[in-house]
Amino acid sequence: MSVSGPLVVASRFCGPSGSANGGYFAGRVAALAGRTVTVRLLLPPPLETPFGTLELADGTIAVMSGTERIGEARPAALTLDPPRAPSYFEAVEASRRYAGFAHHRFPTCFVCGTHRPRGDGMRIFAGPIAERELVAAPWVPDTSLDRGDGKVRPEFMSAALDCPGFYAVSPDDRMMLLGELTAHVSRLVRVAERCTVIGWALEASGRKRAAGTAVFGEDGEVCALARALWIEPKSLHS
Numbered sequence: 487m488s489v490s491g492p493l494v495v496a497s498r499f500c501g502p503s504g505s506a507n508g509g510y511f512a513g514r515v516a517a518l519a520g521r522t523v524t525v526r527l528l529l530p531p532p533l534e535t536p537f538g539t540l541e542l543a544d545g546t547i548a549v550m551s552g553t554e555r556i557g558e559a560r561p562a563a564l565t566l567d568p569p570r571a572p573s574y575f576e577a578v579e580a581s582r583r584y585a586g587f588a589h590h591r592f593p594t595c596f597v598c599g600t601h602r603p604r605g606d607g608m609r610i611f612a613g614p615i616a617e618r619e620l621v622a623a624p625w626v627p628d629t630s631l632d633r634g635d636g637k638v639r640p641e642f643m644s645a646a647l648d649c650p651g652f653y654a655v656s657p658d659d660r661m662m663l664l665g666e667l668t669a670h671v672s673r674l675v676r677v678a679e680r681c682t683v684i685g686w687a688l689e690a691s692g693r694k695r696a697a698g699t700a701v702f703g704e705d706g707e708v709c710a711l712a713r714a715l716w717i718e719p720k721s722l723h724s
Contacts, residue, residue: 492536493518493549498606499596499645501664505530507596508664509648509712513641515539515559516669519547523559524668531556564670566711568700569620569686576615577622577682583613584623585659598649605630608642610683612650614657620686621653625701627677637674643701644669647712650685651697655716662695662716669712673703680704693718 493514501507512525518539538550549557586600593601597608605628612621633639647669656662675681681701688696694717701710
């Protein structure tokens with residue numbers, strides 16, 4: 487049965503230029519589910535395209551573009567212990583070493599793209615803290631992310647948990663795509679709050695890399711956590 491009306495990802499919220507940022511897409515799907523879910527991306531979600539959603543008998547939510555399944559969400563529980571948060575100023579220093587400043591595969595990415603100006607992109611530039619084996623970035627949400635009460639909309643929290651995971655598992659900038667994201671938001675941060683976002687590697691197997699990501703509020707509280715699966719395309723691995 488259908489669980490909602492059409493879901494449309496506006497072109498602003500792209501990852502690669504022709505498709506949605508995976509974390510944002512996962513956040514929109516999770517909002518429809520109303521619970522913690524693992525969102526699997528089966529195909530790059532196209533922009534400005536109405537998606538239908540169906541709840542299947544086993545509880546899976548299928549995201550459809552016509553008869554084609556773009557993604558799916560399954561109920562999940564997230565158990566993840568994040569590393570100690572670096573200070574905001576440590577995150578600022580780490581961001582100066584952001585690999586995307588030297589080369590960026592998707593410079594217009596809504597979350598981490600260097601070609602997106604303030605007030606348009608999220609500009610989360612996660613750079614390494616080598617002695618901590620993690621990447622970190624400062625993030626000060628702008629007013630365009632406000633859900634109407636001074637707090638950031640949940641899908642933007644999910645988006646913030648996306649790209650730092652890539653830079654944690656692909657320091658050599660190998661091509662990898664987000665396959666799955668399980669995100670849990672415990673507190674929506676405020677617009678203009680000085681947040682810190684981190685990513686760290688969990689495990690690796692063949693073409694797959696698992697990453698953890700977290701958003702810390704200005705007071706050091708863990709506001710959101712995610713576990714992501716990143717996959718190196720087979721064509722590049724062979």
